[in-house]
Each structure stands twice: as C-alpha cells, then as structure tokens.
Amino acid sequence: MFKLGAFFAGLGFAAAVLWGIWNYEGLAYPDAVKQLHAKPKEVVFANDGAFGSYDLAQLQRGFAVYKGVCSSCHSMKLVSFNAMRDLGYSEAQVKALAKTYDVASIDDKGEPTTRKGLPSDNFPGPYANDEAARAANNGALPPDMSLLASAREEGPRYIYSLITGYAANNTAHYKQLDETTDSSGHKTKLEKLVKYETPDGKYYNPYFSNLNISMPPPLAADGLVDYTDGTKATREQMAKDVSAFLTWTSEPKLEARKRMGTNVLAFLAVLIVLTYLSKRKIWANIK
Amino acid sequence: MAMDWMVDYQPKSGISKWIDQRLPLPRLVYNTLGGYPTPKNLNYFWNFGSLAGMFLVIQIVTGIVLAMHYSANTLVAFNSVEHIMRDVNYGWLIRYLHMNGASFFFVVVYIHIFRGLYYGSYKEPREMLWILGVVIMLLMMATAFMGYVLKWGQMSFWGAKVITGLFSAIPLIGTSIQTLLVGGPVPDNYTLNRFFSLHYLLPFVIVGVVILHIWALHIPGSNNPLGIDVKGPQDTVSFHPYYTIKDLFGVCVALFIFCIFVFFTPDLLGDPDNSIMANPMATPAHIKPEWYFWPFYGILRAFTFDFFGIPAKLWGVLAMFSSILLLFVLPWLDNSPVRSANFRPIYRQMFIVFVIDILVLGWCGGSPAAEPYVIISRFATAYYFIHFLVLVPIVARLETPVSLPKSIGTPVLNYGNLQPAE
Numbered sequence: 001m002f003k004l005g006a007f008f009a010g011l012g013f014a015a016a017v018l019w020g021i022w023n024y025e026g027l028a029y030p031d032a033v034k035q036l037h038a039k040p041k042e043v044v045f046a047n048d049g050a051f052g053s054y055d056l057a058q059l060q061r062g063f064a065v066y067k068g069v070c071s072s073c074h075s076m077k078l079v080s081f082n083a084m085r086d087l088g089y090s091e092a093q094v095k096a097l098a099k100t101y102d103v104a105s106i107d108d109k110g111e112p113t114t115r116k117g118l119p120s121d122n123f124p125g126p127y128a129n130d131e132a133a134r135a136a137n138n139g140a141l142p143p144d145m146s147l148l149a150s151a152r153e154e155g156p157r158y159i160y161s162l163i164t165g166y167a168a169n170n171t172a173h174y175k176q177l178d179e180t181t182d183s184s185g186h187k188t189k190l191e192k193l194v195k196y197e198t199p200d201g202k203y204y205n206p207y208f209s210n211l212n213i214s215m216p217p218p219l220a221a222d223g224l225v226d227y228t229d230g231t232k233a234t235r236e237q238m239a240k241d242v243s244a245f246l247t248w249t250s251e252p253k254l255e256a257r258k259r260m261g262t263n264v265l266a267f268l269a270v271l272i273v274l275t276y277l278s279k280r281k282i283w284a285n286i287k
Numbered sequence: 288m289a290m291d292w293m294v295d296y297q298p299k300s301g302i303s304k305w306i307d308q309r310l311p312l313p314r315l316v317y318n319t320l321g322g323y324p325t326p327k328n329l330n331y332f333w334n335f336g337s338l339a340g341m342f343l344v345i346q347i348v349t350g351i352v353l354a355m356h357y358s359a360n361t362l363v364a365f366n367s368v369e370h371i372m373r374d375v376n377y378g379w380l381i382r383y384l385h386m387n388g389a390s391f392f393f394v395v396v397y398i399h400i401f402r403g404l405y406y407g408s409y410k411e412p413r414e415m416l417w418i419l420g421v422v423i424m425l426l427m428m429a430t431a432f433m434g435y436v437l438k439w440g441q442m443s444f445w446g447a448k449v450i451t452g453l454f455s456a457i458p459l460i461g462t463s464i465q466t467l468l469v470g471g472p473v474p475d476n477y478t479l480n481r482f483f484s485l486h487y488l489l490p491f492v493i494v495g496v497v498i499l500h501i502w503a504l505h506i507p508g509s510n511n512p513l514g515i516d517v518k519g520p521q522d523t524v525s526f527h528p529y530y531t532i533k534d535l536f537g538v539c540v541a542l543f544i545f546c547i548f549v550f551f552t553p554d555l556l557g558d559p560d561n562s563i564m565a566n567p568m569a570t571p572a573h574i575k576p577e578w579y580f581w582p583f584y585g586i587l588r589a590f591t592f593d594f595f596g597i598p599a600k601l602w603g604v605l606a607m608f609s610s611i612l613l614l615f616v617l618p619w620l621d622n623s624p625v626r627s628a629n630f631r632p633i634y635r636q637m638f639i640v641f642v643i644d645i646l647v648l649g650w651c652g653g654s655p656a657a658e659p660y661v662i663i664s665r666f667a668t669a670y671y672f673i674h675f676l677v678l679v680p681i682v683a684r685l686e687t688p689v690s691l692p693k694s695i696g697t698p699v700l701n702y703g704n705l706q707p708a709e
Contacts, residue, residue, distance in 0.1 A: 003680045006613075006620055010676025012595075013609065014669040016602050020592040021665060027658050050551050078369050143563075147369070150554065151562035209572065250562075253372070253379040260380070261550020268543045275536040282532050286327055286524060 038206040040157035062245025075125025078146035140214035149250040156243040172196040324523035326511035334537035335399040342392040349385040359483035364439035393579035407626030416503040433482040440561030514627030522695035585652030589668040623683035
C-alpha cells in the first residue's frame with residue numbers, strides 16, 4: 001500500500017514536470033546582447049598563478065591612474081591610507097598623501113566641517129552620497145571601486161577589457177530573424193544584418209553586460225597620467241596598471257595568502273606521507 | 288552493543304575504577320572509539336564520516352571567531368565582513384576557511400550519502416542511523432542558507448528573498464510561515480538578526496544529532512562494502528588503532544585539497560555578485576544559490592506549467608521538498624535483502640544513472656533559467672522521482688542478486704596459509 005502510494009507520487013511528479021514538454025518553444029534566437037557581448041581579453045598580470053605576487057611599481061602606477069582619472073567619479077571607501085604602505089610607500093609618504101584629502105568631520109560647536117585626512121582614514125569618495133553621485137552622472141551611479149575586481153567575472157581582465165574596449169557608437173551589427181508570410185500563407189525565415197542602436201547618452205562597449213555603458217571612455221588619450229618611473233603612459237599601459245591596482249584593493253592579502261598556502265601544503269604533504277606509512281605498518285598484519 | 292564478543296572497557300587502576308563507578312565517561316569514549324569492533328574490509332569511502340565531523344568542527348571554530356568581529360546589521364554587515372578581510376589579524380584566513388569549509392562540508396557529506404546509497408547502508412538494521420543522517424543534512428542546508436545571507440551581498444539578499452518567497456506557495460499557512468521566517472514583508476534587518484541567531488544555534492543542534500547518529504551507528508555496527516553482517520571477531524578489527532590511523536590519513540588528504548582552495552582559489556566556489564552590497568532596488572541578472580543547492584534548485588525551476596489544477600510554483604516547491612524528504616522513507620522503498628550494489632547488477636546500473644542525473648540537475652540549477660537548461664532539467668527531475676519512487680521498489684522485487692560471500696573473513700581466509708581450503 002505504501003509502495004503503491006510512492007509509485008503514484010513518483011508518476012505524478014514525473015507527469016507534472018514532463019507536462020511542460022508539449023509546450024517546448026525551442027531555443028530562442030540569440031538577441032543583440034548575446035551576439036555582440038564579448039568575453040574579457042586575455043591579459044597577464046604579475047599576481048596570476050600559484051606563486052604570482054604584485055608588481056609594486058605597477059600598483060603605484062595604477063594608483064596614480066585611480067587618483068588622476070577614476071577618483072573624480074568613483075569612490076574607494078574600503079581602502080585606508082595606511083593600507084597604501086603595502087604598495088611600498090613610507091609612513092611619511094602615507095601621512096602626506098592623507099593630508100591632501102579633506103575628510104568630513106564635526107567642529108567643536110557641533111557644526112559639520114572638514115579636516116585634513118589622517119593615515120587611519122579611508123579614502124573619501126568624490127560625492128557626499130549616492131544621490132549626489134547620480135545627479136552628477138546623468139542618473140547613473142559610478143560603483144565603488146574597492147571590490148570591483150572581485151565583483152565581476154574575471155575581474156581584472158574584465159576591467160582592462162572594458163576600459164580599452166570602447167567602440168564608436170552605431171557601428172556594430174547583429175543578425176535579426178525576420179518571418180514573412182506570402183499570399184499563399186507560406187512562411188519564410190530570413191536572417192538580416194541590423195545596425196545596433198546605442199541609446200543617447202550611452203556609449204557602446206561590447207564588454208559591458210548590456211552593451212550600453214553610461215561612463216564615457218575614461219582613458220581617451222595617451223599620457224593622461226604622469227608616470228614617475230619612466231614607463232610610457234599609453235592607454236593600454238594605464239588600463240593594465242589600474243586593473244592590477246584594483247585587484248590589490250579587492251585582495252590586499254593575496255601575497256600573504258599564497259605564501260602561507262605554499263607552506264601549509266608542503267607541511268600537509270609530509271604529513272600525508274607519514275600517516276600513509278603509519279597506516280601501512282599498522283595494517284600490515286591484517287589479512 | 289549488538290556484538291557480544293566485543294571486549295568491554297576494563298578499568299585497571301584504582302582511580303579509573305573510582306571514576307567508572309561515578310561517571311563512566313572513559314567507558315563511553317573507549318567503547319565508542321577504542322574498542323569499537325569495525326569490519327576490517329572498509330574501503331576509503333568509509334573515511335567520509337570522520338571527514339564530515341572534521342569539517343563540522345572547522346565550521347564551528349572558525350564561525351565562533353568570525354562572530355567576534357561580525358556585525359548583524361544591514362547597514363554595516365557587508366562592511367564588517369570586509370573589516371574581517373582587511374583589518375582583523377588573519378581574518379582573511381578565518382573567513383576563507385569558513386567560506387570554503389561550508390562547500391567542503393557538503394562535498395564530504397554528499398559523498399558520504401552516496402556511499403550509503405550504493406552500499407545499502409540505509410537498510411535494516413540501520414534505518415534510524417539513516418534517518419538521523421537525513422536530519423543532519425536538512426539542518427546543514429538550513430544553516431548554510433542562513434550563513435550565506437549574513438554577508439548581506441547581492442546574492443545573499445536576493446537568494447533570501449527567492450527562497451523565503453517559496454513558502455508563500457503553500458496554501459493557507461504559506462504566508463504565515465514566510466512571515467515567521469523573514470520577520471516581515473521582505474528581507475531586512477529583522478531577517479539578518481534572526482538568521483544570525485539561528486546560524487549560531489543550528490550548528491550545535493547538528494552536533495547533538497551527530498552524537499545520536501554515532502550512537503545509532505554503534506548499536507548495529509558499521510556496514511561494509513560486501514553489505515553482509517559481521518559474523519564474529521575474525522571479521523573485525525578494533526577501531527583504534529586501525530581506523531584512527533586510516534581516518535587520520537584521510538584527514539590529511541582532505542585538508543590538502545581543502546587548502547588548495549582556501550589559499551589559492553578561495554573565491555572559485557562563490558559568486559562575484561556577492562561582492563556587491565545588498566541592494567533591494569537592483570535585481571542581479573541570474574539569481575542562484577551556492578553550488579550545493581543547485582540540484583534542488585534545478586528541480587524547483589523545472590516546473591513552469593500549472594498541472595492538474597495545482598500552480599507551477601507549488602509543484603516546484605512540493606517537488607523540491609519531496610526530493611529530500613523521500614530519503615526518510617527510502618529504507619522502506621527498497622526491500623531488497625541485499626545491501627551492497629556490488630551484488631545487485633540492475634540497481635548498480637541505476638545508481639550510476641542516478642549519479643549522472645544529479646550532476647545534470649546541478650548543472651541546470653546553476654545555469655540561467657532558459658532553454659535548453661529548462662527542458663533538460665525537466666527530464667532529469669522526472670528521472671529523479673521515477674528512480675526513487677518507481678524503479679527502486681520494483682527492482683528490489685524483480686532483481687536476481689549475485690550470490691553473496693559467506694562472511695567478511697571467507698574470501699580472505701581462502702587465500703591465506705592459516706586455514707586449509709574446506
């Protein structure tokens with residue numbers, strides 16, 4: 001009786017789920033976004049791989065790009081000035097850097113005011129709040145950059161591709177399926193090439209999730225940032241440096257993590273051998 | 288203890304006799320770990336029970352430390368996790384251990400369950416052991432779901448919204464259950480607070496059920512790859528040192544694989560969207576739970592049409608819960624007296640198809656809700672229920688098993704020099 005109930009319950013679930021198969025509509029014809037969206041470009045970073053570590057000179061250049069270009073719209077609220085010492089800056093340099101920023105504060109009469117930044121402060125954002133940010137950016141909210149590299153699939157490669165991947169508006173084409181019915185009722189399906197229309201106020205970027213990004217090309221020309229280490233500030237170089245820098249803001253402990261990991265795995269490898277040999281010896285007399 | 292030849296705890300010194308008469312705790316520990324007679328033919332699939340225990344301990348220890356630095360308030364929860372990652376000494380290590388520990392806990396528990404399904408460990412006389420195991424799995428799922436919400440990232444919020452929203456599909460009482468679970472109309476601070484409270488409580492409930500699970504194991508004793516009963520002391524070895532060392536070896540191998548994830552690719556099993564703070568105004572493109580829920584999520588989403596007067600959403604919810612709850616009655620669905628699938632040719636084939644079916648369901652559950660994934664998940668879901676509710680009971684009746692060995696010791700003794708053949 002119990003099994004009979006189970007039998008019918010099983011068939012019931014199977015029937016209910018298979019019912020939808022009659023209404024199978026087939027694979028949808030890929031839309032414009034599916035056709036035009038591009039996978040991030042292949043770029044190699046110094047911190048890739050099991051033993052990769054950050055290139056400090058590159059992180060410093062990347063910070064210069066952030067400070068000179070990105071920071072006019074994007075905040076970096078989770079990163080403190082003190083953390084910049086990981087990039088090779090001295091205590092005095094960090095103190096001086098913090099001083100160049102004004103941080104919101106309250107004066108001794110209780111009125112809102114600003115004070116010079118301290119190393120223990122986090123980087124202040126360019127806007128007082130999200131509403132101010134939207135108002136200044138045509139309704140779009142520039143995301144906080146602290147975790148940007150973690151918050152996107154293939155983070156640093158995505159950021160690099162996005163910055164360097166702008167294309168002129170309304171130059172992209174995609175295929176559209178047209179169904180026409182002639183006088184005898186005969187249907188013909190025809191693929192035709194259509195121009196992709198980018199909405200006004202948006203920029204065409206195949207690496208962006210919906211192809212239409214509100215941010216104008218941020219690195220429009222070479223030499224936007226003055227590099228002090230002699231590296232030529234080409235657009236590709238700046239894009240690569242800032243992507244590396246944003247990997248660091250997302251993962252400031254990456255180097256310590258990999259270093260400890262190597263030691264832990266070496267230790268465990270020895271332990272595996274020792275426990276295996278002990279196990280063999282203990283089990284030797286069991287047939 | 289069912290095995291009457293087992294050597295019971297013998298207190299030797301005066302002080303151990305004194306303690307044994309007042310609080311026989313050393314006796315309990317000895318009988319559980321030391322003298323427990325264990326079949327000597329267990330393979331490495333029997334390591335996964337102790338591994339599950341290890342990951343439970345890792346989760347509790349790292350979780351307690353994380354709770355010292357975490358703040359369960361929607362305004363600061365996300366940033367308090369980042370504070371752990373950036374400012375707390377070795378906070379990144381503790382959090383990555385906890386995050387990946389959850390995934391590995393499910394990996395070893397799923398393998399542990401599949402081992403039980405293959406070798407018939409759920410069958411008489413181990414039904415209670417199996418039922419307690421299913422209870423542990425349900426508690427783990429609830430704990431993991433609530434823990435994922437605590438980070439208060441985008442996927443935390445939207446996952447909580449979708450999963451708690453499922454309860455509203457239940458007629459009459461559904462909305463009340465949903466309100467009780469969420470604490471209000473939509474996930475917010477009250478949700479985060481109760482989830483944090485429960486996420487701290489449930490692991491200790493799991494510890495309690497694990498103790499019952501081990502107790503229920505020691506009454507009939509362990510199953511084994513042959514699935515036949517232990518006939519006497521010649522079939523067993525004492526748990527210590529034979530299985531303590533074997534389990535220790537397994538622990539080292541599991542930790543090695545675990546540490547590859549923790550130290551070299553800690554975000555692989557996570558979702559990038561959860562690195563964005565929860566925003567009730569912006570829905571992520573693809574809402575999906577963590578990988579260990581994908582097969583069940585695949586079942587849920589396979590139902591997209593009303594059928595027999597029952598709405599599609601209710602079918603999905605019923606099917607998803609049934610897919611787990613039916614494990615409770617599995618010992619009574621499978622009447623075959625043979626436990627190990629090694630001696631059940633048809634069930635063995637079915638088992639392989641079933642494992643593939645689960646993997647397909649998981650793949651569909653983790654993919655966008657579009658074709659061809661939906662139609663594939665429909666067939667996979669249908670097979671899931673037909674496997675357990677139709678094929679298992681029928682095959683148990685019709686199948687002719689391969690002849691079983693006489694005892695665990697027999698095949699071994701035949702090759703030994705100690706006993707003449709026949």
